[in-house]
Amino acid sequence: xxxxxxxxxxxxxxxxxxxxxxxxxxxxxxxxxxxxxxxxxxxxxxxxxxxxxxxxxxxxxxxxxxxxxxxxxxxxxxxxxxxxxxxxxxxxxxxxxxxxxxxxxxxxxxxxxxxxxxxxxxxxxxxxxxxxxxxxxxxxxxxxxxxxxxxxxxxxxxxxxxxxxxxxxxxxxxxxxxxxxxxxxxxxxxxxxxxxxxxxxxxxxxxxxx
Numbered sequence: 001x002x003x004x005x006x007x008x009x010x011x012x013x014x015x016x017x018x019x020x021x022x023x024x025x026x027x028x029x030x031x032x033x034x035x036x037x038x039x040x041x042x043x044x045x046x047x048x049x050x051x052x053x054x055x056x057x058x059x060x061x062x063x064x065x066x067x068x069x070x071x072x073x074x075x076x077x078x079x080x081x082x083x084x085x086x087x088x089x090x091x092x093x094x095x096x097x098x099x100x101x102x103x104x105x106x107x108x109x110x111x112x113x114x115x116x117x118x119x120x121x122x123x124x125x126x127x128x129x130x131x132x133x134x135x136x137x138x139x140x141x142x143x144x145x146x147x148x149x150x151x152x153x154x155x156x157x158x159x160x161x162x163x164x165x166x167x168x169x170x171x172x173x174x175x176x177x178x179x180x181x182x183x184x185x186x187x188x189x190x191x192x193x194x195x196x197x198x199x200x201x202x203x204x205x206x207x208x209x210x
Contacts (some may be wrong), residue, residue, distance in 0.1 A: 007026050008029065011031050016040050018040045026049050029053065039062045041064045044067050045067060050070065052074070054074075070096070075096070083103065092114070097120050098119070101124050106126070120143050121143070123145075129143075129151070131153060133154045138157060141162075143168065148171050150171070151171065153180075160180065169192060172196065176203070180203055183203060189209055
């Protein structure tokens with residue numbers, strides 16, 4: 001399926017065949033009547049802005065075999081409430097779920113290595129997320145302005161970028177990875193009810209505004 005193939009159409013549903021190997025950028029961009037989609041595992045990547053601003057999209061299933069979610073892939077899918085991601089996913093791109101304000105929880109697969117910058121920013125209803133023990137990096141502003149109440153960073157994480165959890169107004173407690181060497185600028189800035197942070201012995205530097 002080529003880029004822009006169904007861009008800004010009134011399509012309400014579509015079944016992607018299991019044989020699909022290519023889905024171009026912007027393919028379903030701003031299909032504002034589309035309510036659910038299953039990404040077949042034969043498709044190794046979800047391209048940039050594929051489902052950008054699909055404001056009626058409620059259910060997303062990503063089957064085993066998909067390795068990457070591109071930048072802005074589901075940005076602005078404001079009614080998205082159900083996300084199922086199978087094993088095999090390695091990376092979530094920048095802004096991938098930016099502004100998915102109805103999403104309340106998500107469980108990430110144990111194959112995931114990196115979460116890009118701004119990936120979940122503005123997911124204001126997201127109160128629970130399970131980070132896998134495979135995860136290594138969390139990008140800048142990745143969970144900024146989310147509804148998270150507690151976060152447990154697995155010991156596999158070696159790098160949390162600046163402002164990753166900035167403005168999480170409901171965040172009360174954090175357990176940090178034992179692999180961290182530093183806490184970067186603004187990681188937990190403007191988290192007004194944060195009362196408990198477990199800092200591992202390996203941390204040697206806490207930057208200003210952290």
